[in-house]
């Protein structure tokens with residue numbers, strides 16, 4: 001999608017928003033996910049208020065909520081009914097003393113980030129793109145990069161959702177302890193999230209540099225130093241030629257945090273123009289590089305709001321391995337290079353800090369995520385995934401909940417120690433499985 005098409009769709013969304021109160025309860029046409037690899041099985045109904053969403057929950061036996069449709073698997077799909085809270089996208093309140101912002105759950109990070117910055121605040125991190133909804137991102141443990149940065153759900157300090165009975169439930173980090181920690185990465189299984197309160201901090205400026213061609217040998221020897229070199233570090237590779245084609249380094253413009261940007265970084269050369277992670281693609285949709293200072297929300301993501309992120313026509317998979325296993329796991333994937341590269345657009349390596357959220361892939365362990373952006377060839381990718389997963393499960397790899405994987409539910413149960421408690425927690429809010437779908441039944445509940 002180019003900028004013009006994006007704007008066309010954006011204006012269409014705006015028009016539909018203006019007329020939506022008239023048609024709020026009329027099912028609309030079937031939708032696909034963002035990547036177009038999945039057609040949702042049910043019609044979508046928008047809600048514009050908590051009361052509308054509560055009525056919908058009360059009047060439907062089974063449903064799922066759709067966020068911004070950026071998952072690559074069927075975690076958001078429903079055979080019955082789909083509800084959208086995308087029009088509920090306001091900032092509810094900003095509390096400078098408590099250092100929190102509360103937003104309606106349908107908002108995308110890129111929609112309220114400029115407001116936060118204007119008010120002097122920032123989030124701790126963002127994913128590679130700002131286009132995704134807060135509820136959709138947090139419920140799937142979506143992450144950015146940075147060995148000291150927890151995934152985006154770790155910023156959630158409280159949230160509200162509608163349970164299966166249609167009642168509003170509030171959970172907070174301070175008051176609900178383990179239930180809260182079990183519910184944040186809820187995989188859409190607990191109810192319809194309506195509001196999310198996020199931790200904020202004083203706003204900060206950043207610089208982003210890209211280096212080209214970091215040799216694999218340097219990576220092996222200096223992985224920890226490379227990861228520790230800045231606030232957020234991403235390594236990109238197509239697994240060929242024993243090198244990482246690009247290293248993206250994002251640093252905060254604060255004393256002690258700034259990256260010195262030498263001409264050479266562990267054998268990689270400082271880029272002299274903006275680059276796309278897939279070097280052949282135009283960098284038009286990428287955030288500014290070359291050390292040009294900018295606010296956190298225009299440097300932490302790789303892709304700019306208002307443009308199509310990534311490549312567009314693609315599939316994605318991602319696996320989190322415990323940090324101590326990272327180098328060996330990455331080398332194991334590298335040995336599969338000749339099987340992987342023909343179907344790959346690009347891979348990305350990112351570090352994420354440990355957290356205490358039950359269903360987060362980084363529960364109680366610092367992780368490194370090994371990501372694959374695939375060509376849209378599911379027959380080939382579906383054959384390749386078990387080969388990669390076989391390697392990565394040796395290193396206790398866990399799949400990203402929103403991306404494509406074939407790991408069995410038995411394996412998932414063995415690597416998510418908190419799964420039995422999570423199932424009990426979900427049943428507390430949804431005893432009859434109103435919010436369960438094929439994905440949840442297959443991977444969690446059956």
Ligand SMILES: Cc1cc2nc3c(=O)[nH]c(=O)nc-3n(C[C@H](O)[C@H](O)[C@H](O)COP(=O)(O)OP(=O)(O)OC[C@H]3O[C@@H](n4cnc5c(N)ncnc54)[C@H](O)[C@@H]3O)c2cc1C
Nearest residue numbers: 067068069070071076127128133135136142143188193402
């Ligand atoms: C180009 C691209 C880049 C990406 N980059 C990253 C990245 O850098 N890091 C990363 O970790 N992931 C990344 N992802 C994956 C993606 O961000 C996540 O999978 C995220 O869940 C998408 O959010 P969404 O709102 O689009 O979710 P959807 O796909 O719409 O829904 C995901 C889940 O959230 C549930 N849900 C959504 N809204 C609500 C609600 N209000 N109440 C209850 N449940 C709800 C859905 O039912 C479903 O279970 C990327 C995806 C794409 C397409």
